[in-house]
Amino acid sequence: MHVTLTDHARCLFGDEYRATPPCAGEHDETYFIEELTFADADAILAMLRELCPYLVDGHLPVRIRNLAYRLVLLQRPDEPELMREAARSLFSHGPDWDDIAAALERRADALDTAA
Template sequence: MVSPYDNPPSRSVNGDEYRPTPACGQEHREHYFVEELTFADADATLSMLRELCPNLVDGQLPVWIRNLAYRLVLLQRPDEPALLREAAQNLWLHGPDWDDVAAELVRQAEELEAR
């Protein structure tokens, strides 16, 4: 599967502070990016997150896209404590609205490690 990061519409929609946007003949709309993200595998999604948001506190992806990406990764890999914690850290950075969800992700990570 093609990484959502490598898809030219995603890079044009979300930007990339590290490389120039590649030329392509496609229309650049957010829904094309979300469609690619929805069906990307976990490795491709994590690659995109790490390239476009190399530090948790900044990055080129909107918060809602980051949250969606982590949710999709966790649906594919629900038993990886490190990913659960990474997703929780992302949620804690974006206000108290998601603190309960972040705490639950950490609890799940701890439960998995205790097994």
């Protein structure tokens, strides 16, 4: 069994920076998605920052990154720097999400202005 969300992601998708430890656990993406869905923001951010420390690197599939940032922003809706980080990730993975990334940047700017 995986101890953390990061451990589970590392076993399932690999790690660009560290060897994947031997594991006898199940590697089912469906179960991982369920674990990600109900993880707290700190666990999700730890996974993203450990497996993708430079935002555009790592072996996490883009769909997993997008979902992870979406879940974190739902839990922390008023953090401008987190919105900008999510926007940078969206911008770096293709034009399909540029409008969403731009909206996140505008929301972050509005929160900064209101503070």
